[in-house]
Amino acid sequence: xxxxxxxxAAFKASFGVQPAGTVxxxxxxxxxxxxxxxxxxxxxxxxxxxxxxxxxxxxxxxxAHVVADDFGESDRFSLAxxxxxxxxxxxxxxxxxxxxxxxxxxxxxxxxxxGDLPRGSGLSSSASLCVALGRALASAAGTHVDPTAxxxxxxxxxxxxxxxxxxxxxxxxxxxxxPGHAMLLDCRDLSYRLIPLPRDWAVLTVDSGVTRGxxxxxxxxxxxxxxxxxxxxxxxxxRDVEPAEFxxxxxPEPIGRRAAHVIAEIARVRQAAAALETADLSSFAAILRxxxxxxxxxxxxxxxxxxxxxxxxxxxxxxxxxxxxxGAGFGGSVVVVAQQGAARQIGERLASRAQAVYGMDEA
Ligand code: GLA
Numbered sequence: 001x002x003x004x005x006x007x008x009a010a011f012k013a014s015f016g017v018q019p020a021g022t023v024x025x026x027x028x029x030x031x032x033x034x035x036x037x038x039x040x041x042x043x044x045x046x047x048x049x050x051x052x053x054x055x056x057x058x059x060x061x062x063x064a065h066v067v068a069d070d071f072g073e074s075d076r077f078s079l080a081x082x083x084x085x086x087x088x089x090x091x092x093x094x095x096x097x098x099x100x101x102x103x104x105x106x107x108x109x110x111x112x113x114x115g116d117l118p119r120g121s122g123l124s125s126s127a128s129l130c131v132a133l134g135r136a137l138a139s140a141a142g143t144h145v146d147p148t149a150x151x152x153x154x155x156x157x158x159x160x161x162x163x164x165x166x167x168x169x170x171x172x173x174x175x176x177x178x179p180g181h182a183m184l185l186d187c188r189d190l191s192y193r194l195i196p197l198p199r200d201w202a203v204l205t206v207d208s209g210v211t212r213g214x215x216x217x218x219x220x221x222x223x224x225x226x227x228x229x230x231x232x233x234x235x236x237x238x239r240d241v242e243p244a245e246f247x248x249x250x251x252p253e254p255i256g257r258r259a260a261h262v263i264a265e266i267a268r269v270r271q272a273a274a275a276l277e278t279a280d281l282s283s284f285a286a287i288l289r290x291x292x293x294x295x296x297x298x299x300x301x302x303x304x305x306x307x308x309x310x311x312x313x314x315x316x317x318x319x320x321x322x323x324x325x326x327g328a329g330f331g332g333s334v335v336v337v338a339q340q341g342a343a344r345q346i347g348e349r350l351a352s353r354a355q356a357v358y359g360m361d362e363a
Contacts, residue, residue, distance in 0.1 A: 037167025059108025122332025285322025
């Protein structure tokens, strides 16, 4: 059953009536531009096929009644004062979005949630959850919501309700992305351009099987190191540093290596967008390989199992595509961008661990 069908069935089972509507938000995979969004850099994510559905219906008691079908759990709280749970689980996101969403119904609302993104796999299940909730709240209020405003509310929810000082990439890709298109997003002003993938390319994700642990603390530490680097270099953000002018030895370690990654990674995103627009797969693949090496050696957010998976898949692909870790790191998924036949081979061989994102319909 699709998440939308499951959410609708859970609604009927929980509230005794059919939902008034069902909304969906995908997860995202980042093609290139890792750990640069919070440095006001450029990123190149795209939505995946899997995601989160929320079925919604009206209420009249001033409360939000929320059921998480994936966990068999529920929550009930005041729409006017949702409160902040001390445990960070799906309830923290639900309450955060009710508190911060651009629009919400006043009289009451019933919501059921069902998703099919593996949690901890680096495909942004939390951004998908937040954006789906925001869409459901807007529908229940009878309004439309601007995708950028929705993305910003979802990001604030991560910051204020989940304690993760994330950037804006995931939420923008989920709220404003389009299937089959990469989003060249400027995280400084949130302007973006959607670039269609060439017809003979394919994108797939492969789960490393390493569930991300301790990632929030490591993530916040990397973010603080980047801010420190910008401060020491006398710039507002690392986006302002030209690669040719950067001297990593001017900074203490490991801050110099962190900054070196960010500055070169922003340049890689520009090159990757150009390669995408000219359907130059061999240049695009080379950029993915450089990006992975930089995350492994300079930013130090990969783990040996992920490196081994990347190396193995790259060996299998040869010149037919590129592969790298994707997302915050410390486990999760890798992304493969390849010729369709090569991607299909990998998809068939890895079956349940591989998820088609684009260009593998025939698989
Ligand atoms: C997580 C964050 C994003 C981004 C990536 C790394 O997905 O939520 O904002 O920083 O890590 O690129």
